[in-house]
Amino acid sequence: MLATDDLRLKTIQLRRLTLQSIMTAGAGHTGGSLSCLDILAVLYNRVLNVSPQRPDDPGRDRYVQSKGHSVEALYAVLAERGFFPAAELETLCRYQSPFVGHPTRKIPGIEMNTGALGHGLPICVGMALAGKLDDAPWRVFTLLGDGELAEGSNWEAAMSAAHHRLDNLTAILDHNTLQITGPTRDVCSNEPVDDKFRAFGWHVETVDGHDLDVLEKVLSAANPAGKPKLVIANTTKGRGVSFMEGVLKWHHGVPSDEEFAAAMAEFDAAEATLRGADQ
Amino acid sequence: MSAPAPSMFSPAAIEMIQQLGLKQGRANLEEFATALEELAAADRDVVAVTSDSRGSGKLGPFGQRFPDQLIEVGIAEQNLVGVTAGLAACGKKSFGVSPACFLTIRSLEQIKNDICYSNVPATVVGISAGVSYGALGSTHHSLHDLAALRAINNMAIVAPADNFETREAVRAAAAADRPVYLRFGKAKMYDLHDADASFEIGKATVLREGNDVALLGTGETVVHCLLAAAKLAESGLNCRVLSVPTVKPLDEDAILAAGRACRAIVTAEEHSVHGGLGEAVAAVLMQAGVFVPLTIRGIPDEDTVTGAQADIFRHYGLTMEGLVEAATLQLQKLC
Ligand SMILES: Cc1ncc(C[n+]2csc(CCOP(=O)(O)OP(=O)(O)O)c2C)c(N)n1
Ligand SMILES: [Mg+2]
Numbered sequence: 001m002l003a004t005d006d007l008r009l010k011t012i013q014l015r016r017l018t019l020q021s022i023m024t025a026g027a028g029h030t031g032g033s034l035s036c037l038d039i040l041a042v043l044y045n046r047v048l049n050v051s052p053q054r055p056d057d058p059g060r061d062r063y064v065q066s067k068g069h070s071v072e073a074l075y076a077v078l079a080e081r082g083f084f085p086a087a088e089l090e091t092l093c094r095y096q097s098p099f100v101g102h103p104t105r106k107i108p109g110i111e112m113n114t115g116a117l118g119h120g121l122p123i124c125v126g127m128a129l130a131g132k133l134d135d136a137p138w139r140v141f142t143l144l145g146d147g148e149l150a151e152g153s154n155w156e157a158a159m160s161a162a163h164h165r166l167d168n169l170t171a172i173l174d175h176n177t178l179q180i181t182g183p184t185r186d187v188c189s190n191e192p193v194d195d196k197f198r199a200f201g202w203h204v205e206t207v208d209g210h211d212l213d214v215l216e217k218v219l220s221a222a223n224p225a226g227k228p229k230l231v232i233a234n235t236t237k238g239r240g241v242s243f244m245e246g247v248l249k250w251h252h253g254v255p256s257d258e259e260f261a262a263a264m265a266e267f268d269a270a271e272a273t274l275r276g277a278d279q
Numbered sequence: 280m281s282a283p284a285p286s287m288f289s290p291a292a293i294e295m296i297q298q299l300g301l302k303q304g305r306a307n308l309e310e311f312a313t314a315l316e317e318l319a320a321a322d323r324d325v326v327a328v329t330s331d332s333r334g335s336g337k338l339g340p341f342g343q344r345f346p347d348q349l350i351e352v353g354i355a356e357q358n359l360v361g362v363t364a365g366l367a368a369c370g371k372k373s374f375g376v377s378p379a380c381f382l383t384i385r386s387l388e389q390i391k392n393d394i395c396y397s398n399v400p401a402t403v404v405g406i407s408a409g410v411s412y413g414a415l416g417s418t419h420h421s422l423h424d425l426a427a428l429r430a431i432n433n434m435a436i437v438a439p440a441d442n443f444e445t446r447e448a449v450r451a452a453a454a455a456d457r458p459v460y461l462r463f464g465k466a467k468m469y470d471l472h473d474a475d476a477s478f479e480i481g482k483a484t485v486l487r488e489g490n491d492v493a494l495l496g497t498g499e500t501v502v503h504c505l506l507a508a509a510k511l512a513e514s515g516l517n518c519r520v521l522s523v524p525t526v527k528p529l530d531e532d533a534i535l536a537a538g539r540a541c542r543a544i545v546t547a548e549e550h551s552v553h554g555g556l557g558e559a560v561a562a563v564l565m566q567a568g569v570f571v572p573l574t575i576r577g578i579p580d581e582d583t584v585t586g587a588q589a590d591i592f593r594h595y596g597l598t599m600e601g602l603v604e605a606a607t608l609q610l611q612k613l614c
Contacts, residue, residue: 026284027414068418093414095285095586095594100416115418116381117354147331150353179354180331187331188353 004212005274010080011041011212012271015240016264017076017086023260025093027101031237031250033073035176035209036143039233040077042215043141052082055108061138062127064112066120067145067174068102069252074110075099083109118151120144121171125157128169128228140169141219147179149190155200158228162201167223171230174209176237180251197230209233241266285589287466287503292599295506302470304442307463308406312337314449315374319345325453326350326366328375330359335465336376336406356381360389360403367394367401372453379405379421379462380412387427394458395433402452402459408438409499409549410578411464413588421462422578426554428460429527435480436526438462438498441471444524447478455480462498464549466588469502471522483530489517492606493537493544497523497556500547500576500597507602518606526556531563538569543609545574547597552577572612574605 014037022028044050048061065074072092079086084107091097098106102115112123120142128140144154161169173193181187190196194204203224207214215233223229237251238244241263244253255263288296304310319325319341327333331354333342342349350366352358356377363375375382382405383390394401405424412419428434435457439445445463452459459480471486478484486501487508494504501522508518519537523530538544544564546557557575564571576596584594592598596605 025414093587095584095590097585100585101414102416102418104416113416113418115416116385147354150331150355150358152355152357180334181329181351184353187351188355 007041007045007212008274009271010045011038012267012274014041014073014076014080016267017079017089018072019255019260019263021072021075021089021092022254024090026254027093027252028072028254029069029252030254031178031244032067032070032145032174032176034239034241034244035235035237036067036070036174037073037077037239038210038212039143039172039174039215040073042212042219044077044081046216047219048141049138050109052109055083059136059138061141062111062124063141064120064123064127065103065114066142067117067148068114071101071103074103075107078107078109081109117145117148118153121154121157124169124171125161125164125166128161128166129164131168132166138168141172143172143174145179146173146175146177146184146190146193147187149173149193150188158197158200158202161228165226166228167226169228170219170223171228172219173230173232174235175232176235178237178246178248178251182248194232201227203227203229204232205229206232206234209235210239240270285587287589287592287598289598289600292506295509295599296469299505299509301502304468304470306465306467307439307442307445308337308465310442310445311404311449311461311463312341314446316341316344318450318453319348322372323348324370325372326374328352328359328363328366328373330354330356330377332377332406335378336404338376356386357389360386361393363401363403364389364393364397364399367399368397372400374402374404376404376406378412378419379408379424380419383421383424383427383460390428391431395431398433398458400456400458402461405460405462407465408462409464410583410588410591411466413586413591416585417583420583422551422583424462425526425548425550425556429554429559433458434527435459436462437480437524438526439524440496440498440501440522441468443470443472443476444478444522448480448524451478451480464499464588466499468499471501471505481525481528481530483521483523483525483533485519485533486522487518487520489519490540491516491518491542492609493519493521493541494547494602494606495521495523495534495537495544495556495560496547497526499549503598503602504547506599507606510599510603511606523556526559529559529563534560534563535567535569538564538571541571542613543572543606545576545602545605545609547576547602549597550577552579572609574609576602576605
């Protein structure tokens, strides 16, 4: 079996865990969690220098999830990496649970409290500057939503990142082309995103956000000297569950028992296919 | 299977609701959307501005019916407030609608300068206010908005307690020649007013007469004040209940009357204990020389407990039981 197939299998399990926690909580941001899950799986399993044993290691890479609402995918990936037991996710959104519906630093492995959109990139500019000040080799990553890009703070941060030549900073755009109200192009178009960031002085690459190999390559590669990097990851909202893919209502839709069973069956089938192809 | 959502109303509270004959209306959010649609139908100058928030604001049908009267700015609350101000400056009756948490803190400078300092008659509508988005965490709570906006001159602040107050507040805001902030949640509300009730920005309503303890609430806490008063009546206490939808300008007469007539005061708000209704009431009373024991119930200055809105209300004593306890403790201290 290819190393990537291993990770591919893992992403199926992570999708199960993501949906399971949303079901138990009766709430969650399903579509955006599934669209960024492959990106997170690659980051935490192949790219980021982070350790569940030493989550506070000063030399670790930093990841800040700016699109904090997709926390269920992040919880699943962190649990699978051993930052905390997956069983703890059963308390998601419950009274006095540390697992709320957006990332908080109460959870091992989470760097910053996010959830209000448009905060991750400025924070990461600060982190990247701190790394530069210390001459440290660690890198800084953030994940942005495409609807999120309407927040002006992103553009202020984009300008300062280029100005400060932050080549230790990588922003990943979960380019699933949908937000809550509709397609981002109809709500408040940000296209062409690549040209905009290039004009701001960034190095920009566009990739298939569900291709694990390509993601690993583009995220592991060092930035061109003196340039922050934007990876536009073309993704599908609700990826992995046929009836959720590209369907608006799954932004924060919670599956019924039947829909949940159907999704699980799709995951099982995907796993069987993957294992079968391997024999 | 998901567990059922927790309720703010204990079995005893539900019994009291039945005894009082309170009828459940709909969410203030829905009442707001209907009221705005009615206004927009009659007046082409009524314009809503949304920031990927029309679904949360129940304005989907509004947008379909009046596509020219709904302006979408994307996820950009600062822009939303600036745009709302600009529309108002050019004669539109503009309503900027966005979750209270983002609207009133991210865009605070736009509210302060573009709306209040320039003093244009714009309305900003903070939806899913307080801890309506309970389990989404503190990024999504607005426990600061009353405090922040109270400190900005020209702004009127209205947090309606039921569908009647909501409907009237929306109409009053459209007619007002000043900046208005409306704030409400997304839970279904009980009807608290009689058919002949009246509403005016700046006026409180006495929902129940009494001279032992006065319970003053705003927005979603008022029903719990009413239930607590009814519960206290079982122990022979006559408690006054005031719905104080307008947190600014405050109805000083109603507050002073309550302070002079009652032995103690309990205020209840879905807001930080700092800078909201309770402190505003205390300031009115003390500066008038009315020194009556007072308890401010709200969200304390700590990391807010996690959980649903109902969990948070219960945890901090904002439900019937909690307010009964607050009133009882005050009276015990007096003995
Ligand atoms: C400042 C701010 N405004 C509004 C919201 C509410 N909100 C949560 S998710 C979302 C849509 C996000 O769309 P996008 O960035 O495209 O994310 P994705 O499609 O990946 O879920 C909105 C408006 C928020 N969390 N923060
Ligand atoms: Mg999107």
